[in-house]
Amino acid sequence: MADNFKMIAKTLYGMEAILSEELRKLGAGNVEEGVRCAFFEGDQGFMYKANLSLRTALRILKPIQTFQIRRQEELYSRIQEINWNLYLSPSMTFVVDTVLHSDHFSNSLFVSQKAKDAIVDQFRKRLGERPTVSVSDPDLRIHLHLQGNTVHVSLDSSGSSLHRRGYRLDTNIAPINEVLAAGSLLLSGWRGQSDFLDPMCGSGTFLIEAAMIACNIPANINRDRFGFQKWKDYDPELFKTIHEASLGRIREFHYSMHGYDKAPSAIRKATENINNANLSEYIVLEQKDFFKSEKKGGGPLHLICNPPYGERLSVDMEAFYKEFGNTLKQHYTNTRAWMLTGNLQALKFVGLRPSRKIKLFNGSIECRLALFEIYAGSKKAKYNPK
Known part of the structure; x- marks a missing residue:
């Protein structure tokens, strides 16, 4: 044209x-x-x-x-x-x-x-x-x-970077970039086809981006402005039409979505951000230690998290990653567990062989988005979300 x-x-x-x-x-x-x-x-x-x-x-x-x-x-x-x-x-x-x-x-x-x-x-x-x-x-x-x-x-045409979605007013110590979170979810195959869990949810970014993907909610629906809105040729009626048409394509999500975190402050921040994104009806938050948890239900689960790297949060990396793997093996069958980590050496402590590793960057930190597939019963009975 x-x-x-x-x-x-x-x-x-x-x-x-x-x-x-x-x-x-x-x-x-x-x-x-x-x-x-x-x-x-x-x-x-x-x-x-x-x-x-x-x-x-x-x-x-x-x-x-x-x-x-x-x-x-x-x-x-x-x-x-x-x-x-x-x-x-x-x-x-x-x-x-x-x-x-x-x-x-x-x-x-x-x-x-x-x-x-x-x-x-x-x-x-x-x-x-x-x-x-x-x-x-x-x-x-x-x-x-x-x-x-x-x-x-x-x-x-964007003005400020599009990772600034408009919903995240409060963050934890090491928040993940919204675009990195959304991209990691899409690379992991998440489209809203099963139950979902972020076991270390922090300020709730993975949960919010996952809910917006599942419900087909426009990524930047909560922004109050874009750069093009101050341009000399800006057409507000055209933008209103585009905005309304995008809202018309929102769909329902028919599975459960949970977020855990040990820290009460993280749960408070995540709650506020989820409310700002108008997604509280889809996401359930619990103050809980993932290492003391068990999978809810027997159906397939899509799990993703951004655990500490040892860069900004001090953690015993060997013990932490070993416990992560043990929890998956013992309590999370029929799960596709994705981990975005910047501690490449710590991956070997998980005790599970990742079936996929995707190279990404969190700021200047080189990361891997690693998949650990935990099968239900024998290895042949693979995770198969309907």
């Missing part, structure tokens, strides 16, 4: 295939996997829908210009060639974010400053007044990506 344009969805390492699958299911055109991103095409309404619905996207960028530079000095002049009046007015605020992979520049702040000067000087020359910079809450977020001699200039 003539109204379609190219876009880029940014994501975390290891989430590219899942993000591409999400985009295709949502209706994007010409989807291609990149490095920590996916490229796709859609119209203005699809850009709104992508921001509202994608679970594994951090940002949705709209490219507006690509050019080559041979010297540092060319950056200023090439940025000035863009007609910024199409996107900005003197009454608006803006900020420039820069990602560098170039021999021409070594300092992203310097590049952002140069681009900012070019934009401001264009307005001064044309109109005698200029937009101002706002780092914390800009009306327009401009994204520069310098790869070798190539400069990609994009508008960030």
